Amino acid sequence: TDELIVENSLVKLTFDTTTGGLKTIEMNGIREDIHQSFGIYKGFRGNNGEANNRSSGAYVFRPDGDIEVLSSNQVDLTFYNGTRVKEVYQQVNEWVSQVIRIYDEVNRVEFEWLVGPIPADDEVGKEVITRFSSGIASKGKFYTDSNGREMLERVRNQRETFDPNMSEAISGNYYPVTGQISLQDDEKRITLLNDRAQGGASLNDGELELMLHRRLLNDDAFGVGEALNETQFGTGLIARGKIYLILDEASEKPKHAERLLQHELDQHFWKFFSKSNGVPSVN
Amino acid sequence: SENLESLSQAMGIMQHHDAVTGTEKQAVARDYDRMLFKAIVGAESNARDALRSLTNLTSGEFESCLDLNISACAFTQSTANNVVVTLVNPMAHASTQYVRVPVKNENYIVTDEKGREIPSEVVPVPWQVLALEHRSNGTQHELVFRASVEKVANFLIRVLPSPKSVVKNTAQFPQEKAIDE
DSSP: OOEEEEEOSSEEEEEETTTOOEEEEEETTEEEEOEEEEEEEEBOOOOSSSGGGOOOOSSOOOBSSSOEESTTSOOEEEEEEOSSEEEEEEEEETTEEEEEEEETTOOSEEEEEEEOOOOOTTSOOEEEEEEEEOOOOOTTEEEEESTTSSEEEEETTOOSSSOOOOSSTTGGGOEEESSEEEEEOSSEEEEEEESSOEEEEOOSTTEEEEEEEEEOSSOOSSSSOSOSOOOTTSSOOOEEEEEEEEEEEOOSSOOHHHHHHHHHHHTOOEEEEEEOSSOOOBO | OHHHHHHHHHHHHTTSHHHHHTOSOHHHHHHHHHHHHHHHHHHHHHHHHHHHHHBSOTTOOOBOOTTGGGTOOHHHHHOOSOEEEEEEOOSSSOEEEEEEEEEOSOOEEEEOTTSOEEOEEEEEOOHHHHTTTTOOOSOOEEEEEEEEESSEEEEEEEEOSSOOOOOOOEEEESHHHHHHO
16 A cells, blocks of 8 residues: 554554655644655855854854755655554665654654764765654744753744844754754644754744754864864764654643653663562562 | 762763763763763662662672663673563652663563563664664664553563564565565
């Protein structure tokens, strides 16, 4: 068939088997068309002589042109149908892949991404993002956490207290995301929770994106004095991490479940291993 | 106290904005790595002493696997014996979470402290995630089970001698490609 449906008692995912991409998500009694893609921003390379000639580097994100979307072509798809966990493996290209999983009785979707080594043979630095696109009419508004604490409202191309120069419209709309980023309309709300500090934005209504991995070939002259080009293994780093997605009804305040999940992500169980033929008891 | 002080100091240094955002020089990144690794390994002996006291496994190794996030664990890779995994919940309230332990492709049974079987399954780690061209790894599967933990809980992972029942539960799309392969 041209659709792969992956579901448990709480979550239903639909994939397009011809493109390999995610099509819809159903959970909490809500259904939404959500398309996920991966993309590359080419890092600007300048001589750092003037502000408009500054390179993209460790401190500054300056894309050279618009995004190049990776997943528009065929994505290889493999499905593992377990009883407690169901997993979909997506191979986007040689150095971008992902596992999408749902656990039984868990009300969220897990995206475990793997990016790298980012090729630099073409002498172009690359900044890799993932983007979730939906039909939610967010009207330019989205929300990011304040260093893990309260959620702050962000408005695209605006600042709260001054008129910004938005000549760099992509990076000018990026905000730090250390816990979660969300958007909503009157009915639906999408929240992405991450496992590390990342940059994030909503460049179009209904869209959320997160920066996953960067490899850049120039220093940005903001102090570090070297390019963000980690080559200690000869080829560049492989980064692996998780994003959790919750689709729920709209709410004026962050949901309890989202806040609880954020704590669980930061403070998951510590695991210790011992050899034993019997199970010890806790005193 | 020395071990805990060392971990406390390392964590303090990791609050620097360069460590949080990754804007440090590469040599500094390696130094942070060295410092944090040394501090964690030192504090593991405190955790071991505490867990030997908190459980009746007085000779338990209580080893950590610092590569769990990349589906690798030297302890479960090297041993063919039964393994106890002790879960510590750092939160101030009980929590239920799925646990993934890198294992060989064997037939396992997981039991809790009362000897009750906990439903579990062995899931293959996809080859692209294993990144085998970049690292060797003998644990190409993960044992997945759901654990409810108030503060500390033990689970026994027993290797069963019986052969694993062969169930084909993977499918590849598009189907034509799978047939070709």
